[in-house]
Amino acid sequence: MAKPRNLFTCCSLLMAIMFGFSASVQLNDHDWYFWFPLYACACIVNLLNWRISAKGYIKHVAQVALCLGVLLFIKVVVEGYVRKIAGLWSLDLAERVVREKTGSLLAIISMVLHLVCLSEPVDVKQRKQRKIIGRGVVAYGMAGLVAFSYGLPFVFFVIQKGEMRF
Numbered sequence: 001m002a003k004p005r006n007l008f009t010c011c012s013l014l015m016a017i018m019f020g021f022s023a024s025v026q027l028n029d030h031d032w033y034f035w036f037p038l039y040a041c042a043c044i045v046n047l048l049n050w051r052i053s054a055k056g057y058i059k060h061v062a063q064v065a066l067c068l069g070v071l072l073f074i075k076v077v078v079e080g081y082v083r084k085i086a087g088l089w090s091l092d093l094a095e096r097v098v099r100e101k102t103g104s105l106l107a108i109i110s111m112v113l114h115l116v117c118l119s120e121p122v123d124v125k126q127r128k129q130r131k132i133i134g135r136g137v138v139a140y141g142m143a144g145l146v147a148f149s150y151g152l153p154f155v156f157f158v159i160q161k162g163e164m165r166f
Contacts, residue, residue: 011142015110016046018149022103041065042107045114059118066111073104093156106149113138
């Protein structure tokens with residue numbers, strides 16, 4: 001079985017690829033100025049996870065991406081509700097608001113997991129005293145996020161052969 005830190009690193013690299021791709025396809029979108037910064041920040045945080053330090057700038061980038069992700073998630077949920085396009089729990093990737101909602105939620109969860117990882121003390125004695133969530137929980141959370149983020153489009157586009165609506 002892989003060590004939690006190695007699993008977290010591999011999953012972070014896979015999420016960085018996903019967010020990097022998402023950022024690149026936003027450039028031809030009509031509201032790219034909302035989504036490009038979110039996906040670019042999430043990509044940077046996931047790429048630089050090996051260089052994480054609680055005092056570094058990466059924590060601030062993760063916090064900015066988290067706030068931006070929450071704001072965009074609320075924007076998309078309200079837009080979907082007002083236009084009656086899709087429900088809150090809809091995973092129909094044919095709809096633009098569902099794709100944007102899912103992307104912002106993936107960024108939010110990824111940033112939360114990175115911030116939890118950043119909040120852990122490095123010293124074993126401090127970690128036992130504070131009883132913080134272990135790296136294994138964060139690593140398996142990131143693995144579940146990778147499975148969902150790569151599995152959902154696979155099921156929709158390959159198995160169901162769905163088509164996007166703009």
